[in-house]
Amino acid sequence: MKRRSSVGSNDISKYYSIDEEGYCKASYSSKNLMLTREDRSFFKKNKHGASSFLFNSSLDELGEQTKGKNQKKKKKELDKENDAPVKASREEKDYESKPRQSKHWEEEAEKERKEGLPIKLPDGSLKKVRREKAIPEDDTTEHAPLSRKALKKARRAHEQAKKQGEGEPEKEDGEGEEKQEEEEENVEEPEVPKTQDEKKLIIAECGSAIMKDPEANISQLSSLHSFCSDPDLVVAKLAILSETAVFSDIIPGYRIRLPTQKEKEMKVSKEVAKQRKYEAAILKGYQKFLQFLEGYGRKVENKAKDLAQSGDDAAVRGSMLYIVVMSMASLLKKLPHFNFAKNIMQSLIRRLESPVDLIADAALSALKELVDQSILNDTVAECVHMIANVVKERGGKVRPQVLSVFLKLRISSEMLEGGKKKSKQKQDEEEEDLENSLAEGHATVAKEEVKRVATGILESVLNTYFRVLKMQPIQPQLLPPVMEGLSRFAHLINIDFFSDLLQAIKALMIAEDDAGSEEEKGARLSVESSLHSVICVFKCLHNQGEVWDLDLQDFYDVLFRSIPRIASSPSELGNVSLLLEALRMTLFDLRQLSTDRVAGFVKRLLDLSLHVPPQHAMAILSLVRQLFTRYPKARRLLDTEHACVGIYNPEVGNAELSNALASTAWEMNLLACSYHPHQQTAATEVAGMTQENTLDEDRYRALITSKPFESLLKQYDSTKARRRIQPSYQATFSASLDGTLREEEQELLLQALKARNGNDHCVAQKNLENLNNSMCAQDVMSFFNKTAGVQAVKQVKRQKLSSQKTNAVIGKAAIKNKTTRKKISRK
Amino acid sequence: MRGLTEEETKIVFEKLSTYIGRNIKHLIDRPDEEYCFRLQKERVYYLSVALANKAQHADKKLLVHMGTCFGKFTKSMKFRLHVTALDYLAQFAKYKVWVKPSSELSFVYGNNVLKAGLGRITENTPQHQGVVVYSMSDIPLGFGVTARSTQDCRKLPATDVVVFHQADVGEYLREEETFGKKHKRDNSQPDNKRNKRVKSE
Known part of the structure; x- marks a missing residue:
């Protein structure tokens, strides 16, 4: 059994604080604690030598008195009054013993606080500065007043820290003391801490106490929890954050299962009983906290919405809902194995639909992080199922980002294959038992288990994708992540689904075939998603291998039509590499394509290369070179003297109909005249491919265009270099x-x-x-x-x-x- | 020689569209030159308007051939495509079938394409669809009609017919003599007689 609590002496007194805007900070309170202690001891020592006022005032009042910048001044005034002839009468005595703060003093003090430092003007004269508002009396925590309770706690913390530092095994004694003190506290009338700083301090106290010895101080969870619903929002936020931090540190690395009734009745050793009690307490506290978070989150939803509508990002970041979501996210991130992970996921998935973008993004990134791990476990599977259910229930009326969670999944084909053989071989039961016991000793997860989980995940992911594809009416905003996902998981799709998938995608892309003109076809999908869909379809086709050879004419057309769409706007430039990837997939297949089709593509690519920056043009040239090598007949484009029937039709939506061979690759000349020296060489290299000149290996490698297009895109990316x-x-x-x-x-x-x-x-x-x-x-x-x-x-x-x-x-x-x-x- | 009547045009275009679908418009609206269909001795020719104008000067009875012969009308007013139209069909074909090198010869001898010889097929080809047949290196070999749709083809046994043969390039050799002779025989029927029949129908 491992426990996660590793408490260093340094982080004992670390607690969270939030400033006015709501940003989280960590500050250290040990310093102030030390200070107050010293102060106290100082006053104890000098009790007799002190003035009458000091003598009369109790230690606690001192705590309140010794604050602010005007401490000295006050003292002086007090002294003056004491020197003055005393009108001694018995009635006066009890207020005499009380701290004296007349209205007059307060006004004076306030005046002083209003006064800023003087400014020296250029002509040498001094200017007094007066603030409109007085600065708050105690603006730093250093001068925080301490209640009796807080002081006691501070002392205790100090003592405990001392003990730990010395490493004395006085734990039991300490606990004893603590119990006593707790009792004392209960006896005392409930003294409610009033100021924010006091509360902050107590939160820090509780946190550090629990962290130090979670088993002993688990009861303090409830006192920490009580601050979560504090009317002071800053304190409540702090409490929530500190409780989150505490839980993520003390919760053990295993799932807690509460003992059944039967087990409870059995007699157990003292240690086991203690452990059980502790676990039950943690579980209960955790559940309570989560329930609180969920309930509170629902309550403050509208507030966050209002903030978001005002367009203040910082305010939303400081809002209660954001804090709640963030703490849930961090709990899910740190404790995905623990009980109630499912509930947290449910809550976060609900938040994905939040009208406030920041909140939805926070939830989204948490879920993405959960899914993005190499080991697929039940938690990931659960998360995927839940999202799939949400999409199903809402009929696709979800934000597209929800589906992008699936893209983070890491499913490989090995995961789906593993484990089948083994289960057949296992016949002997004894052997099985032996294997099981051996498997427990291993840290790795069994292949069967991985396969089971991975298949489950894949099934619900693909189901969701198909559901979106076939949705009526079509949800265009969901298509990009779906297409991307399909192209990602294409190698895992069963061949039996292939024809269905083809029909579905086709229906989307070529729905307007009959109605619109050729150029309008496929315009419904964005360039990116139509390229993704092409890649997906061809990946699936590759999977089938030679078994079933199809000619996907329509998808070639889609690809062909997307080329000018990329050229049409600079915002599509990022899709060039995707386009080249798709082209490589489709044109460099095992099968032979017709020269007309290849020539059509080459011609369009060269057209595109005139519209794009050099690095893209060079990548295109590299692909064109490969095409010319693969299909020597297409080199007729480079030859100006070949004869051909008809004329080139650049606007048609089909590579074969464009009759590109009737034209020449005049673009090569323009490319070779580029200002970019490397593009010049690249273009001349490709243009020189007319004759069948065989290059030896070294010379071929020296060519710019012999490199794959990805490396060219990266190498000559001038935007990054310029920066x-x-x-x-x-x-x-x-x-x-x-x-x-x-x-x-x-x-x-x-x-x-x-x-x-x-x-x-x-x-x-x-x-x-x-x-x-x-x-x-x-x-x-x-x-x-x-x-x-x-x-x-x-x-x-x-x-x-x-x-x-x-x-x-x-x-x-x-x-x-x-x-x-x-x-x-x-x- | 004359242009096609409306009814004839309809019949010809319906036939063509089973092979090239909507691409018929590319046959008529050509960016380079104006092209037209002409009827001469029951045969339908596809030729440029300039050529048609020149051919007009020749005597009907003596005119043997002009432009590209697409096919001919049978006596029962059906249009039958000839292999000579293959070049245009291949250029604009909507659905294609590629045959493996092993069964190329079989097809060129006038046999149907079997599943075993099927190299590649355009995705989602329906049943009874006119298709153009290519060799694997994309040389058009002829055309025919599919016996099964693409989906059905997948599960067929190797001996089943996939494409029914209609015309193939082998005809140029096999029917070298009849090519001309048919022509001669057709000459015996005067053009005006056929026109009468059309009117009576």
């Missing part, structure tokens, strides 16, 4: 302009930069030559070179320059700059 480089330039220049240079040097540098911007490289070079500071000149040179081309930068880096050599390099780089400029302008 990386630019700040470093700024840093460089600001540093060199900030005073490392003399004034004339700065002037020279600025002139050089200006000249360079005006493309006057000779002037720039001259200015730089005059700059003697080699470091700065080097920086500027590398800047110039980076803009001229990456290779030049490498050159500069390679050569460690002395100050004398700088000039030579500057000259070279400037010439290089010029030539590249010329090249570009010529093109």
